[in-house]
Amino acid sequence: LAASLDTVARAAGVSISTVSRALSRPDLVSAGTRERVLAIAGELGYRANTSARGLATGRRMAFALLVPDVANPFFPELIRAAEDRAQQSGYSLLLCDTGEHAERERHLLSRVAGQVDGAVVCSPRSSASGLAEVATELPTVLVNRLIKRIPSVSCVSAPGMTLLVEHLYELGHRRVAYLQGPLASWSNRERLRAVREAARRLHMVLHVLGPFLPTLHGGHKAAEAIMGTGATAALAFDDLTAMGVVGRLWDLGVHVPGDVSVTGCDDIFCAALCSPPLTTVRSLAPVAGTRAVELLLEQIGNGLATRARHLGVIGEVVIRSSTGAARSADAVKHPRRASSGGGRRLGGHDVTA
Amino acid sequence: LAASLDTVARAAGVSISTVSRALSRPDLVSAGTRERVLAIAGELGYRANTSARGLATGRRMAFALLVPDVANPFFPELIRAAEDRAQQSGYSLLLCDTGEHAERERHLLSRVAGQVDGAVVCSPRSSASGLAEVATELPTVLVNRLIKRIPSVSCVSAPGMTLLVEHLYELGHRRVAYLQGPLASWSNRERLRAVREAARRLHMVLHVLGPFLPTLHGGHKAAEAIMGTGATAALAFDDLTAMGVVGRLWDLGVHVPGDVSVTGCDDIFCAALCSPPLTTVRSLAPVAGTRAVELLLEQIGNGLATRARHLGVIGEVVIRSSTGAARSADAVKHPRRASSGGGRRLGGHDVTA
């Protein structure tokens, strides 16, 4: 049923390789032949068989993109940007959801290894050694994870977290909690480190809670954990967790930010629209997605200029209404909505190094 | 570098075909040989080359999944479910973002046709004839689009839209607007039809506005369009549009639902959390994703029981706080947050036919 090179060649009265050339390297055949072949190929609805081509060339023109959870709003924008960049260079994207499981991540990675020309692994949950091993058999780029020999692009949120702690300090908070994300998450470790240092420097009491899954439900659990600590503010690992916290606190009759201030991280789509709008650190997922694919293209020698192997995208802080003065009677009455995309901004700028 | 069947065969002192069998059809080789071969393959880090396998078998073990916009929160959950189901049957998913462009959709479709065993096209924007043509050369399943010969699964929101109009009527609204999504969208046509019929039946004045892109920005435009009409309520094509509308109206000093009621559709993740929480119709994207892949598996004869070729998933209505009494001075003071996942529910139930 499917037309092959041979079919077209016969129909055009030329050899199979001429057709191949007309299709893959038009400049190698005479204008007349080329057009005739192309026309016939069109009529016959010829579609190159990528398996055959891949086998012959050794290039599959596809990358794998692994994410812990497609439905976590942090990823779709990254995915879209990555796919867009990949398309631009003729590559397709194989999407894999690892379900936040290190094991599944490794399994998928080895499963797709024979199927793609490279992989972008986002927020990896598996061990450095495991990833390093993969990187030896398959061109790999990491997102949000720093490992020596593997190119990476990271959303740098530590500076933002520091500013967030200072912001809370200024609002009078002296006892705060950090709500951990997955322990295997590099971002979590970075954020924790930044929060810890800032809290110590400012002589604030810090409760490190968790780990919690970066989901609404994880946030629900986290909210309950906060209750015992007496903290007047909580820095969540990410926005999803923060939103879960806010929701559960509300159910428990605790008002945000009146009673407890809450911050997120990433500035996902919903962060500006939810109630109250979230104070958070921007993460610029699309930039990360684009850069990651470019790093991969570079790595497989697609002729792009060589750049540093580790990129960082520093996100700015966005102050919205989920943070307020520490447990004061006249709690700031936060506006019901921030105007679209609004919020005050602290520090932050895009930097790649 | 990469170990091939031949490498393993040599190392194991058996023929290449024995290795192949040990790997693909373990039952065809003796237990002893099998284990030895498997062990050696493991040590050598052998990964089957899917291009070669695909060429030989004609099966690529991959599906394409096309969506108009990965970052539209309606899709990630569908994608996750689809990917999950695909993995279960050993298939990978090639994700393609069509950017809401019919042309790009067709282009991508023909591009991946030689690369996958089938395609799930979500909320197609191209013509029925174009899709029908694709479906002849590639097993295809449509999501949210009804075309005779092509299997499909649709989120049926029309009944919900009808209930929404009735809900608005009960709240005293007599002049309402429907904010159209893409004209090429089947869902848009269905929703419009339902709204039109209900409005006529109830003798309400209906303004049909748009089309608008199903994005926040599209919603901003829509909000402005509403202003001229004197409508006291607007039914948006989807939640994203509705959220954009609410935001822009707020900027214009128009209060929702105090001045204008707004409804969405899909019940995306954010709908329950945004401010005010959105009255909407649930769409059950994950069910659609799973079913779509199953329809595809069925179509390529993967041995699943045969079922109806057109599935429908009927979503229930969720009444939250973006709808209220028509322009009354003592507008309902909506709660700042609905408790998690809350809301009153009208009609609706899962049904497949």
Added chain:
DNA sequence: ATGAAAGCGCTAACAG
């Protein structure tokens, strides 16, 4: 139960 051999559809030298 295992081996030998013939392709799958395409690309890439190599000749002409």
Added chain:
DNA sequence: CTGTTAGCGCTTTCAT
């Protein structure tokens, strides 16, 4: 510029 010829790595008869 075009045709001929070898594989790419795997599956799969067909023998043994």
